[in-house]
Amino acid sequence: MQHSIKNYYINSIKNYTNQFEDTNFRRIACNDFKSWPSPREETWRLSRLGSLSRKKIKPINPNLKKNNYNTLNLIGSTIIQFVDGAYREDLSSKLPSGVNLSVLSDSESLKYLQKIKKSNLSDHPSTNVSLSCTPSIMKLTVSKDIKVKDFLEIIYEGGEDSKSVHPVLYLELEENSSLYLIERFNHLTSLAMPLQLIELRNKASLNSIKIFNDNEKTYNLSANCVYLSKESYLNSFSLIKGGIFTRSETHAYLNGCNAKLNLNGIYISCNKQHHDLTTAIYHDVPDCTSKQIVRGVLGGKSTGVFQGKVRVAKDAQRTDGQQMSRAILLSDTASANAKPELEIYADDVICAHGATVGELDDDQLFYLNSRGVHMDKAREILIKAFLEDMINQSVDNSLHDFVFKEAELALSSIITKETL
Amino acid sequence: MSLLEIKNAHLKLDDKNILNGVSLSVNKGEVHAIMGPNGSGKSTLSYMLAGRDGYELEKGEILLDGISLSEMEADERARSGLFLAFQYPVELPGVGGMSFLREAVNSRRKFLGEEELDHLAFVKEARKEASKMYVKDEMLKRAVNVGFSGGEKKRFEILQMAMLKPTVSILDETDSGLDVDALKIVSDGVNAQRNSENAIVVITHYQRLLDYIVPDFVHILSDGVIIKSAGPELALEVEKNGYSGLINAA
Numbered sequence: 001m002q003h004s005i006k007n008y009y010i011n012s013i014k015n016y017t018n019q020f021e022d023t024n025f026r027r028i029a030c031n032d033f034k035s036w037p038s039p040r041e042e043t044w045r046l047s048r049l050g051s052l053s054r055k056k057i058k059p060i061n062p063n064l065k066k067n068n069y070n071t072l073n074l075i076g077s078t079i080i081q082f083v084d085g086a087y088r089e090d091l092s093s094k095l096p097s098g099v100n101l102s103v104l105s106d107s108e109s110l111k112y113l114q115k116i117k118k119s120n121l122s123d124h125p126s127t128n129v130s131l132s133c134t135p136s137i138m139k140l141t142v143s144k145d146i147k148v149k150d151f152l153e154i155i156y157e158g159g160e161d162s163k164s165v166h167p168v169l170y171l172e173l174e175e176n177s178s179l180y181l182i183e184r185f186n187h188l189t190s191l192a193m194p195l196q197l198i199e200l201r202n203k204a205s206l207n208s209i210k211i212f213n214d215n216e217k218t219y220n221l222s223a224n225c226v227y228l229s230k231e232s233y234l235n236s237f238s239l240i241k242g243g244i245f246t247r248s249e250t251h252a253y254l255n256g257c258n259a260k261l262n263l264n265g266i267y268i269s270c271n272k273q274h275h276d277l278t279t280a281i282y283h284d285v286p287d288c289t290s291k292q293i294v295r296g297v298l299g300g301k302s303t304g305v306f307q308g309k310v311r312v313a314k315d316a317q318r319t320d321g322q323q324m325s326r327a328i329l330l331s332d333t334a335s336a337n338a339k340p341e342l343e344i345y346a347d348d349v350i351c352a353h354g355a356t357v358g359e360l361d362d363d364q365l366f367y368l369n370s371r372g373v374h375m376d377k378a379r380e381i382l383i384k385a386f387l388e389d390m391i392n393q394s395v396d397n398s399l400h401d402f403v404f405k406e407a408e409l410a411l412s413s414i415i416t417k418e419t420l
Numbered sequence: 421m422s423l424l425e426i427k428n429a430h431l432k433l434d435d436k437n438i439l440n441g442v443s444l445s446v447n448k449g450e451v452h453a454i455m456g457p458n459g460s461g462k463s464t465l466s467y468m469l470a471g472r473d474g475y476e477l478e479k480g481e482i483l484l485d486g487i488s489l490s491e492m493e494a495d496e497r498a499r500s501g502l503f504l505a506f507q508y509p510v511e512l513p514g515v516g517g518m519s520f521l522r523e524a525v526n527s528r529r530k531f532l533g534e535e536e537l538d539h540l541a542f543v544k545e546a547r548k549e550a551s552k553m554y555v556k557d558e559m560l561k562r563a564v565n566v567g568f569s570g571g572e573k574k575r576f577e578i579l580q581m582a583m584l585k586p587t588v589s590i591l592d593e594t595d596s597g598l599d600v601d602a603l604k605i606v607s608d609g610v611n612a613q614r615n616s617e618n619a620i621v622v623i624t625h626y627q628r629l630l631d632y633i634v635p636d637f638v639h640i641l642s643d644g645v646i647i648k649s650a651g652p653e654l655a656l657e658v659e660k661n662g663y664s665g666l667i668n669a670a
């Protein structure tokens with residue numbers, strides 16, 4: 001029974017890709033999808049897909065007429081809209097000059113596939129399934145020397161029960177360009193498999209905020225592959241709060257000297273949610289910096305996972321790599337796992353890491369109580385403080401309030417639940 | 421009726437007897453000093469009064485203005501007018517000083533049936549009190565106690581006391597770690613709050629503080645019991661001869 005349902009998904013992908021020539025990137029990707037990752041694979045041990053593999057799901061056939069999305073434009077940004085995994089020009093804003101969005105041709109798509117296949121995301125289910133089933137790979141380019149002033153916002157919506165959606169993006173920041181990108185995942189689908197390849201050319205700078213806020217039944221298996229060239233800068237912040245199971249996996253390759261990476265994340269989990277931030281940072285050349293702060297707040301029967309690998313190659317001298325993760329459990333039935341993994345082959349490096357999982361600090365709670373502050377308010381103050389200073393460090397000033405409110409919305413339900 | 425009444429308080433921590441029958445009556449307008457060797461139970465007594473989890477009485481009773489505190493949580497006791505200045509004030513990373521004070525003051529005001537202060541009125545009030553304690557505005561913008569020096573932490577405690585206007589304040593070694601000038605500032609701050617309606621209990625190791633905050637009574641706590649109570653002259657005796665004679669005589 002289980003076997004046939006697993007095959008149901010594979011067969012439906014096969015059926016779809018069979019209409020293409022066997023050299024087409026979709027066929028190649030499809031042939032590489034043999035099954036869902038097994039819990040025997042180390043990076044999937046703590047985030048098991050058993051219940052997903054037992055669901056009868058089919059890739060969606062995007063409805064290009066769906067038009068019931070009146071997304072609020074909260075931050076005065078330029079909007080790019082994806083519905084059912086397909087780019088919708090009719091629902092998107094006009095792009096600022098120097099920013100270009102196009103559909104990759106089949107031959108370009110094949111190159112895209114080859115680039116991802118060279119990374120450690122080659123076997124990720126979202127790589128193979130999304131490349132098989134995506135309506136098209138969308139390429140977003142910022143031209144050389146262009147500093148985009150307005151925030152650019154990508155909103156992913158749509159999908160339906162028993163369907164999977166496959167938005168695939170290629171983001172290239174040409175030399176010396178810069179962009180502030182906000183992505184919001186608001187799917188109403190059983191499975192979302194966003195796939196991204198990001199290339200930052202020399203001196204390019206990307207600020208990225210991702211907010212995962214899919215429907216309460218959604219599985220989101222986001223996969224991101226990032227290449228950083230000389231003196232480029234990526235400041236990335238993810239807020240994971242939605243879905244029944246959300247895993248954001250990012251592999252970042254520091255390939256050019258003096259590249260700088262911040263890879264921060266917060267997850268806020270309640271009920272039976274499972275949230276997973278899995279990252280791998282590869283220092284392959286000297287003089288690069290990576291900093292990572294991850295924080296989790298968990299209530300109900302939720303589970304959280306942070307897996308953070310940092311690999312420093314033999315030649316990557318003077319690497320500065322910092323990683324800190326902390327999770328706070330607000331209920332006895334919630335649990336969190338932190339798995340830092342340092343592989344250091346160079347000798348002249350500064351690498352620090354720390355990981356803690358615990359409850360709110362009793363001394364701090366008592367101090368607030370002793371000043372007349374109610375227990376539930378005291379907890380709220382401490383949790384917000386725990387997240388707020390990190391949000392302030394991670395995102396642009398003008399977005400503090402917006403991001404903090406997004407976090408607060410998720411927190412409010414946990415805090416009231418856990419203190420009743 | 422006493423403002424604070426401790427009757428035969430017994431308390432164990434991890435099966436160890438720490439308080440072994442402490443009794444103390446504090447009346448309106450009085451200042452009491454508690455002295456005693458390290459480990460004699462002074463901080464334990466203050467945590468017990470403030471209602472810290474795990475510091476529940478095994479036997480005995482405590483009354484604040486005639487009302488039993490035993491069933492009240494720490495926050496309720498504080499709102500009712502009990503204040504503890506911590507021996508080791510706790511750092512609250514990410515919690516701004518000003519919003520912390522405001523939360524505390526408004527909780528107390530609500531309890532007293534007073535209107536909550538709006539933001540501007542509050543900031544004005546806080547700045548006024550802060551300047552009296554030589555607490556700079558900049559410190560109120562920082563996270564509570566984070567990166568404060570030992571003396572700054574103690575001054576911030578007394579600033580909180582000034583703003584909360586408690587009926588009974590327990591100051592646990594508020595003088596420790598203060599330089600001569602800061603000791604004067606803190607003592608002036610405390611003295612300014614003395615009135616005929618409230619009471620203060622100072623826990624200290626040093627007679628020096630009692631030159632500034634002159635107590636009506638001095639008590640010696642040893643092994644979890646008060647072994648001697650007298651006037652301010654008792655502190656001078658301790659300063660001169662130490663505790664051993666007093667303990668042996670008890």
Ligand SMILES: Nc1ncnc2c1ncn2[C@@H]1O[C@H](COP(=O)(O)OP(=O)(O)OP(=O)(O)O)[C@@H](O)[C@H]1O
Binds near residue numbers: 436438458459460
């Ligand atoms: N959780 C605990 N379990 C067992 N014993 C404890 C615990 N906490 C404190 N104690 C002990 O209780 C005793 C009283 O401690 P307390 O801190 O009240 O002393 P103190 O009089 O304030 O001392 P000091 O003058 O050094 O501040 C000490 O012997 C201490 O070791």
Ligand SMILES: [Mg+2]
Binds near residue numbers: 462463464507592
């Ligand atoms: Mg003490």
